[in-house]
Amino acid sequence: MFFTYLRRELRRRRKAALVVASGLALGIALVIVVSSVSSGMGKAQDKVLQSLYGLGTDMTVTKAAAAQEEGQAQRPRFRFDAQDSDSDEEQSSDRVMVQGFETLSSSTVSKVGAQDGVSDAVGGLSLQVIKVSGQFTRGQFQQDGGGEQPGGAPGGGTGQPEGRVQGGGADFDVNNYSVYGTDVTKPELGPLTSSKITSGRTFKASETNAEVVVADASYAKEKKLALGDTVTIKGVKYEVIGIATPESGDAAANLYIPLKQAQTLSDSADKVTTIYVKATDSQRIDAVKSAIQKNISGTTVTTSADLAETVSGSLSTASDLATSVGKWLSVVVLAAAFLVAGLLTSSAVSRRVREFGTLKALGWRSGRVTRQVVGEAVVNGLVGGALGIGLGLAGAYAVTAVSPTLQAELGGGSGGMAGPGGGFGGGPARAAAARTLDVALTAPVSVTTIALAVGLAVTGGLVAGAFGGWRASRLRPADALRRVE
Structure with missing residues (x-):
């Protein structure tokens, strides 16, 4: 009897039911689209942070930057040996510097790894290489005309020829690139994990001090490097064994070499610039950060949340818009839809006074009438939910299909000291902090x-049913039957 009466009443009042369902559908669709876009924003931000950290890394530990007095800033210096005066041979000099000039002892890696809540820790050394190459050209002495002067000295009586040097000079090229020393025994951590080896291979665990290098794909293309070629750094030739392509964002470095080789090149024995840390549980990241800062002095701990605060540009603007305006708009529209559905249901009950009065006169109790009204409202809510899900999925699909490109600007807010080449001290995570990355937005549901x-659909139906049921329960058969429509 319940379902028969329910079906008949919904068929009789199709237009009213459609209006209620459409209002709920609009609110539910907006909630789906906003939630999906917000999820897409989170994934886009994760891609940006992965380009700085590497997959699986929850935080980095670097040395706290010390205040420098004026005039104490380290600057690269280049020296060239004297050559034969008749030689115009090309001269070259490499200056290998620790990025940011701030390092930690390798023993700090073990201390960090021993902290409660740390699953694994690995050290890395970020270097900046400035290569200056070119040649000096000897000038030619040109004697002035004028013949010999008294005393047999040309051009005067000093005994020295008069003239000037013409031509000559220097022509030098400066090449600036980044090198990262990675711990080859732990390939699962560090910035190289955010890149995929697209040609050749990665390092072997046995190549802790081998003269091998993995090149970033963009840098390899620029310098026309291929597998088997050699790259010379400070007089040491490294064989290219692999080409790495970043899976998101830009590469952390142009070249990757074993950590010991990086330490040797920069005269930084047993030193690292960055310690990459993986927590045992993502819920304990803040606690691990506090423990490291408390137990290991002179360090700065940077988490993904800290880096996320430095992200600006259209990605940040869109994320704020989706989080604040979008979610509040969803709440307002949904509340309005619930209210309208409730008022329409209550109004429909008012127009059915004689019907409910007759049913009560035939023996229907108030509870049964209320259940009938609530049942109709819940069905309207479910219909609205189905329509809303369809509209929401269509909206999310449209966002994914268009895939608008957002820009993420990464500022140097992580506390690093300005380093050579425009980077930031403390490793690739900070060296990458001056980049602008393009990220495609998706809306996964x-x-x-x-x-x-x-x-929400069921809740909307119950809210509408509560309005109508309350109104229906207050009807008295005698009053209802006296009313003439």
Whole structure:
């Protein structure tokens, strides 16, 4: 009887039911789109942070930057040996510097790894190489005319020829690139993990001090490097064994070499610039950060959340818009849809006074009438939910299909000291902090979002049913039957 009466009443009042369902559908669709776009923003931000950290890294530990007095800033210096005066041979000099000039002892890696909540820790050394190459050209002495003067000395009586030097000079090229020393025994951590080896291979665990190098794909293309070629750094030739292509953002460095080789090149034995840390549980990151800062003095700990605060540009603007305006708009529209659905249902009950009065006169109790009204409202809510899910999925698909490009500008807010080449001290995570990355926005719809939509649909139906049921329960048969429509 319940379902028969329910079906008949919904068929009789199709237009009113459609209006209620459409209002709920609009609110639910907006919630789905906003939730999906917010999820897409989070994934886009994760891509940006992965380009700085590497996959699996929860935080980095660097040396706290010390205040420098005026005139104490380190600057690169180049010296060239004297050559034969008749030689115009090309001269070259490499200056290998620790990026930011701030290092930690390698023993700090073990101390960090021993902290409670740390799953693994690995050290790395970020270097900046400035290569100056070119040649000096000897000038030619040109004697002035004028013949010999008294005393047999040309041009005067000093005994020295008069004239000037013409031509000559110097022509030098400056090449600036980054090198990262990675711990080859732990390939699962560090910035190289955010790149995929697209040609050749990565390092072997046995190549802790081998003269091998993995080149970033963009740098290899620029310098026309291929597998088997050699790259010379400070007189040492390194064989190219692999080409790495970043999976998101830019590469952390142009070249990757074993950590010991990087330490030797920069005269930084047993030193690292960055310690990459993986926590045992993502929920304990803040606690691990506090423990490291408390137990290991002179260090700066930077988490993904800290770096996320430095992200600006259109990605940050869109994220703030989706988080604040979008979510509040969803709440307002949804509340309005619930209210309208409730008022329309209550109004429909008012127009059915004689019907409910007759049913009560025939023996229907107030509870049964209320259940009938609530049942109709819940069905309207479920219909609205189905329409809303369809509209929401269409909106999310449209965002993903268009895939608008957002820019993420990464400022140097992580506390690093300005280093050579415009980078930031403390390793690739900070060296990359001056970049602008393009990220494609998507709007993935999760099962949780669909479940939320269904829950909202049922809630909307119950809210509308509560309005109508309360009104229906207050009807008295005698008053209802006296009313003439």
